[in-house]
Amino acid sequence: MRYLPLTPDDRAQMLGVIGAASIDDLFADVPAVARKSEPFDLPHHAGELEVERELSALAAMNRAAGAGPFFCGAGAYRHHVPATVDHIIQRSEFLTSYTPYQPEIAQGTLQVLFEFQTQVAALTGLDVANASMYDGSTACAEAVMMARRVTRRKRAVLSGGLHPHYAATTQTIAHAEGMDIVRQTVAIDAEAAVIEAIDSETACVVVQTPNVFGVATDVTKIAEAAHAAGALLIVVTTEAISYGLLKSPGEMGADIAVAEGQSIGNALNFGGPYIGLFTCKEKLVRQMPGRLCGETVDADGRRGFVLTLSTREQHIRRDKATSNICTNSGLCALAFTVHLSLLGETGLRQLAAINHAKAQRLAAALGAIPGVEVLTKRYFNEIAIRLPGNATQMVEALLEEGIVAGVPFSRLDPAAGLDDVLLCAATETTLDEDIDAFAQALSRRIGR
Amino acid sequence: MTMQTVGRPTRPEEVNSMDARFASLTGGRGLLQDEALIFERDGWGKTGVDLPAAEAGADDLGDLVRKSPIGLPGLSEPEAMRHYVRLSQKNHAIDLALYPLGSCTMKHNPRLNEKMARLAGFADLHPMAPLPTIQGALTLMDRLSHWLKTLTGMPAVALSPKAGAHGELCGLLAIRAAHEAKGDPRRRVLVPTSAHGTNPATAAFVGYSVTEIAQTDDGRVDLADLEAKLGPDVAAIMVTNPNTCGLFERDIIEIGRLTHAAGAYFYCDGANFNAIVGRVRPGDLGVDAMHINLHKTFSTPHGGGGPGAGPVVLSEALAPFAPAPWVVHGPEGLTLVEETVEEAAQAFGRMSAFHGQMGMFVRAYAYMRSHGADGLRQVAEDAVLNANYIKARLSGVMTPAFPEGPCMHEALFDDSWLEGTGVTTLDFAKAMIDEGFHPMTMYFPLVVHGAMLIEPTETESKQELDRFCEALIALAQAAKSGDVDRFKGAPYLAPMRRLDETLAARKPRLTWKPEAGVAPAPLAAE
Numbered sequence: 001m002r003y004l005p006l007t008p009d010d011r012a013q014m015l016g017v018i019g020a021a022s023i024d025d026l027f028a029d030v031p032a033v034a035r036k037s038e039p040f041d042l043p044h045h046a047g048e049l050e051v052e053r054e055l056s057a058l059a060a061m062n063r064a065a066g067a068g069p070f071f072c073g074a075g076a077y078r079h080h081v082p083a084t085v086d087h088i089i090q091r092s093e094f095l096t097s098y099t100p101y102q103p104e105i106a107q108g109t110l111q112v113l114f115e116f117q118t119q120v121a122a123l124t125g126l127d128v129a130n131a132s133m134y135d136g137s138t139a140c141a142e143a144v145m146m147a148r149r150v151t152r153r154k155r156a157v158l159s160g161g162l163h164p165h166y167a168a169t170t171q172t173i174a175h176a177e178g179m180d181i182v183r184q185t186v187a188i189d190a191e192a193a194v195i196e197a198i199d200s201e202t203a204c205v206v207v208q209t210p211n212v213f214g215v216a217t218d219v220t221k222i223a224e225a226a227h228a229a230g231a232l233l234i235v236v237t238t239e240a241i242s243y244g245l246l247k248s249p250g251e252m253g254a255d256i257a258v259a260e261g262q263s264i265g266n267a268l269n270f271g272g273p274y275i276g277l278f279t280c281k282e283k284l285v286r287q288m289p290g291r292l293c294g295e296t297v298d299a300d301g302r303r304g305f306v307l308t309l310s311t312r313e314q315h316i317r318r319d320k321a322t323s324n325i326c327t328n329s330g331l332c333a334l335a336f337t338v339h340l341s342l343l344g345e346t347g348l349r350q351l352a353a354i355n356h357a358k359a360q361r362l363a364a365a366l367g368a369i370p371g372v373e374v375l376t377k378r379y380f381n382e383i384a385i386r387l388p389g390n391a392t393q394m395v396e397a398l399l400e401e402g403i404v405a406g407v408p409f410s411r412l413d414p415a416a417g418l419d420d421v422l423l424c425a426a427t428e429t430t431l432d433e434d435i436d437a438f439a440q441a442l443s444r445r446i447g448r
Numbered sequence: 449m450t451m452q453t454v455g456r457p458t459r460p461e462e463v464n465s466m467d468a469r470f471a472s473l474t475g476g477r478g479l480l481q482d483e484a485l486i487f488e489r490d491g492w493g494k495t496g497v498d499l500p501a502a503e504a505g506a507d508d509l510g511d512l513v514r515k516s517p518i519g520l521p522g523l524s525e526p527e528a529m530r531h532y533v534r535l536s537q538k539n540h541a542i543d544l545a546l547y548p549l550g551s552c553t554m555k556h557n558p559r560l561n562e563k564m565a566r567l568a569g570f571a572d573l574h575p576m577a578p579l580p581t582i583q584g585a586l587t588l589m590d591r592l593s594h595w596l597k598t599l600t601g602m603p604a605v606a607l608s609p610k611a612g613a614h615g616e617l618c619g620l621l622a623i624r625a626a627h628e629a630k631g632d633p634r635r636r637v638l639v640p641t642s643a644h645g646t647n648p649a650t651a652a653f654v655g656y657s658v659t660e661i662a663q664t665d666d667g668r669v670d671l672a673d674l675e676a677k678l679g680p681d682v683a684a685i686m687v688t689n690p691n692t693c694g695l696f697e698r699d700i701i702e703i704g705r706l707t708h709a710a711g712a713y714f715y716c717d718g719a720n721f722n723a724i725v726g727r728v729r730p731g732d733l734g735v736d737a738m739h740i741n742l743h744k745t746f747s748t749p750h751g752g753g754g755p756g757a758g759p760v761v762l763s764e765a766l767a768p769f770a771p772a773p774w775v776v777h778g779p780e781g782l783t784l785v786e787e788t789v790e791e792a793a794q795a796f797g798r799m800s801a802f803h804g805q806m807g808m809f810v811r812a813y814a815y816m817r818s819h820g821a822d823g824l825r826q827v828a829e830d831a832v833l834n835a836n837y838i839k840a841r842l843s844g845v846m847t848p849a850f851p852e853g854p855c856m857h858e859a860l861f862d863d864s865w866l867e868g869t870g871v872t873t874l875d876f877a878k879a880m881i882d883e884g885f886h887p888m889t890m891y892f893p894l895v896v897h898g899a900m901l902i903e904p905t906e907t908e909s910k911q912e913l914d915r916f917c918e919a920l921i922a923l924a925q926a927a928k929s930g931d932v933d934r935f936k937g938a939p940y941l942a943p944m945r946r947l948d949e950t951l952a953a954r955k956p957r958l959t960w961k962p963e964a965g966v967a968p969a970p971l972a973a974e
Contacts, residue, residue: 001819001823001826002818003556003747003818003823003906003907004826004827004906004907005907005908005909005910005912006830006833006834006906006910010909010910011830011833013910014833014836014837015833017837017840017841018833018836018837018839018840018854020836020854023829023832023833025854026829026833026836026854026856027696027727027728027832027854028853028854029696029698029853029854029856030696030724030727030728031698031701033701033732034700034701034729034732034733035727035728036726036727036728039821039822040598040599040726040821042595042598042599042820042821043817043820043821044820044821044822045818045819045820045822045823046817046820047818048560051817051818052560052563052564055567055588055813055817056564056567058569058584058585059564059568059569059584060584061569061584061587062569062570062573062581062582062583062585063569063577063581063582064568064569064572064573065572065573065574065577066572067568070574072574072577074576075575075576075802076574076575076576076802078572082496082525084496084525084528086566087529088528088529088532088533088536090562091533091536092541092542092543092544093536093537093538093539093540093543093544094536094541094751094752095541095543095557095562095749095751096541096542096543096749096750097539097542097750097751097752098547098549098750098752098753098886099752099754100539100752100753102540102881102886102887103944103947104878104881104939104942104943104944104945104946104947105538105539105540105881105939105942105943106538106540106752107535107539107944108535108536108537108538108539108752109539109752109753111483111485111535111538112532112752114485114958114959114960115485115486115487117958117959118485118487118959118960119520121959122519123520128958128959129958129959131753132754134610134611134614134754134755134800135800135802136801137800137801138610138614138799138800165798165800165801165802166801168788168797168798169797169798169799169800171797172771172796172798172799173617173653173797173799175797176621176624176653176654176655177654177655178655216509216512217512218511218512243514243518244514244518245506245509245514246509246512246513246514247511247512247513247514247515248514251514251516260801267571267572267807268572268573268575269565269570269571269573269806269807270570270573270574270575270582270585270803270806270807271575271801271802271803271804271806272575272610272755272800272802272803272804272806272807272808273610273754273755273757273805273807274801274802275755285958292956292958293958294952294953294956294957294958295957295958296947296948296949296951296952296957297948297951298944298945298946298947298948299945299946299947299948300945302475302944304944304947305947306947306948306952308949308952308953308956308958309953309956310953313645314613314645314646314648314649314650315644315645315646315892316645317645317649318645318648318649318658319648319649319652319657320652321645321652323649323653324613324617324646324649324650324652324653325611325613325614326611326612326613326644326645326646327611327612327613327754327755327756328753328754329754329755330750330751330752330753330754330755331749331751331752331755332755334532334751334752338528338532340520341486341496341523341528341531342495342496342497342522342525342528343495343496343520343522344491344492344494344495344496344520344521344522344523345492345517345518345519345520345521346493346494346522347495347496347497347499347522348518348520349518350495350499350501350502351497351499353502353505353506354499354500354502354503356502356504356506356509357502357503357505358503360504360508361503378508378509378510378512395578396578396580399580399581404574404577404578404581407576411576412576414787414789428499
């Protein structure tokens with residue numbers, strides 16, 4: 001067995017040192033009724049070649065996003081990741097290390113986290129960022145629960161433009177903690193409606209920009225209304241590249257900003273692992289969930305980094321912790337930081353501009369088709385379009401022509417009554433020919 | 449730039465260096481380079497990517513466009529490579545040496561798994577892509593589910609939780625939903641004193657109050673105390689098995705029976721499944737829910753603190769309450785149940801935006817297939833053998849917390865053997881770094897004074913275990929012979945000396961900020 005170094009001789013010698021007659025002696029505490037003696041109905045061990053064959057066959061049953069024209073977004077975006085990023089995250093010292101609880105021999109991971117936190121704070125225009133969460137949706141749920149701790153109020157208002165899966169995740173987790181979650185009606189321009197729902201019991205309002213329909217919104221007025229009522233504004237973003245073009249949540253008055261960071265440095269991975277970004281104003285830091293890396297010095301006075309403010313965390317505070325989270329998305333954060341370091345401000349702004357330009361081209365091409373209405377007026381790289389018929393059926397039809405047209409809104413929220421709405425994203429990986437092929441095929445299908 | 453030599457007064461105890469240490473003229477340590485932060489390299493206008501010009505402007509966005517600079521430096525590709533490779537060299541890793549963190553299962557991470565996860569059909573696959581284009585992914589999830597259910601003897605599994613603690617949350621939410629469905633919402637969760645911090649934190653997160661159960665002198669759940677504390681308001685018990693003392697709960701079946709008799713559910717923290725995989729099925733122990741850390745038992749890399757993956761296996765009683773999404777067999781192949789309506793109406797909701805940690809599913813499945821059922825059984829046996837070997841070899845110089853009987857996959861020592869030496873568990877651990885080893889888990893579990901919890905895992909050779917034991921024996925002898933400076937000042941030979949965690953917490957500096965008067969000059973807004 002290639003992963004097991006012990007030889008039969010080693011095992012015999014070691015049992016001798018232990019003073020056990022057989023390995024079964026070491027399992028003596030297991031009740032007899034629970035000892036599994038007959039073999040499992042599962043295959044036996046297999047060599048690399050055999051395993052690779054099976055998994056390659058499974059991978060081949062999928063259609064990779066890069067295999068042809070592809071327009072899915074809805075919270076996960078296909079971007080080009082430089083080759084350097086994947087090399088760095090496969091370095092043994094990053095890949096096979098644990099949480100940096102021994103900072104003297106984990107400065108690599110810790111300095112990366114410090115750089116990561118600084119980058120994320122800069123992107124969102126807020127003061128402090130944590131070392132990351134599982135993904136954007138769980139970061140959103142954590143932000144809502146943090147608002148409860150800060151305001152000591154229980155009511156959270158979720159905008160109808162929030163990704164339905166984020167709303168569902170937040171409802172599941174925060175409701176369990178005893179919060180009253182108000183989900184507003186799903187609508188394309190739903191943001192303004194949250195203002196009317198803010199009252200003196202409201203802990204926070206949660207607004208996504210660009211929202212699930214791709215609509216970019218200035219949330220400044222919502223921030224003002226929330227603050228006037230003593231509530232927090234939580235701004236959610238699912239496409240982190242948009243920070244390169246759009247006003248940051250901090251500039252618009254957000255108290256907490258959370259985001260899905262997958263777009264920077266991380267592959268689609270069929271939905272995970274991803275990376276939740278979590279930032280807030282400095283004065284709220286002690287109510288933050290998750291790990292934080294901070295600067296300090298060592299015994300020789302040299303600057304170094306450690307995990308800090310851990311008295312908020314479960315391993316110290318147990319049932320009084322700010323969250324039960326015991327991990328961050330370490331390697332995804334590394335990928336994020338390496339990619340963003342390569343981009344720099346210049347590259348990120350340029351990449352964001354390219355994404356936006358591709359979406360403009362896509363909107364123009366689709367909007368020119370009779371019967372298609374582009375619903376999203378101000379967007380970053382994703383638009384919602386209304387089709388003359390059912391969007392799911394249209395996606396199936398276009399798939400026959402080799403085109404993955406996007407995500408039907410009904411897949412995210414079947415109850416919203418938006419069966420004719422399709423979400424379509426374009427990124428720097430989208431070719432102009434792909435857009436042309438999509439528009440032509442859609443036009444033909446509608447014409448039929 | 450040698451910012452690292454600029455510092456404030458130190459907090460760690462002032463001790464004499466072992467000798468006047470040789471110091472370099474530039475503050476570095478030989479080939480181990482001091483490395484400035486990316487923000488300290490004057491790369492404000494730099495980029496390491498070549499992108500074409502955008503074909504259109506952003507006039508359509510009006511005042512939504514960012515006007516102010518972001519404040520992000522860039523690096524050219526060679527600079528980025530060197531920066532992050534230099535940083536990497538300041539980390540310890542499994543690929544370098546034994547990583548004996550108890551309760552963490554730091555085993556070898558096969559590179560075949562990495563290769564498989566990077567196949568375009570998995571890595572470049574969108575979670576909301578049309579069903580006909582994701583049949584391979586769903587098949588893999590289905591096969592992984594089959595393995596997890598078979599190995600645990602449980603009828604159902606929820607794959608979507610993204611880490612162990614997220615799995616605990618999933619399990620408790622299912623338990624809560626099951627009680628509510630019976631019209632019997634309950635208030636309390638029982639947790640042994642030796643539990644991981646995530647157990648009480650999760651129970652509180654879900655709105656339960658936490659009651660601790662006492663432990664017996666031999667490191668197990670105190671049945672009498674459990675029986676006394678069970679009652680009609682108890683929703684669940686959360687027990688780690690093997691427990692955090694590295695011991696199998698001998699009375700586990702009785703624990704399950706008592707729990708069920710009180711109308712409560714049995715949550716098992718599966719962090720230590722590596723000790724029993726292939727030999728014991730939690731389903732045979734009366735467990736109702738258990739998370740499986742794929743990053744422990746099934747070898748997916750820890751990545752410096754994540755991402756993990758924490759699927760939860762569920763009993764018949766809890767299965768109907770599992771969260772969306774899940775894979776089902778339909779007339780046209782596999783499909784996903786993504787909404788909690790109709791036949792899924794009892795599902796308690798959703799744990800995250802998509803389907804879970806697919807990248808980790810691929811790695812874990814590749815690992816399972818590589819080992820097979822026979823190999824996994826050997827995994828548990830070798831993990832337990834290695835831990836008992838360490839316990840046997842070190843018992844002469846250190847004091848095992850529970851000397852009687854075998855341990856499972858980790859060996860637990862207390863600090864009574866250090867009494868009178870002036871050396872603490874922390875000092876001893878830091879001195880291990882100078883000998884080339886990562887410390888063991890310290891001061892956990894809380895029930896053992898000055899705890900040192902050593903988990904070698906099955907992927908260590910006898911030679912490496914011997915090297916480790918000999919280093920610890922030598923250190924133990926040094927501690928007992930009064931060589932206190934070796935410990936108090938440790939580590940001396942690591943990339944950094946002991947770090948001042950008190951200062952970090954008292955004056956939190958969580959992001960880089962420009963020094964006063966030398967603010968960077970980021971790009972002007974476009």
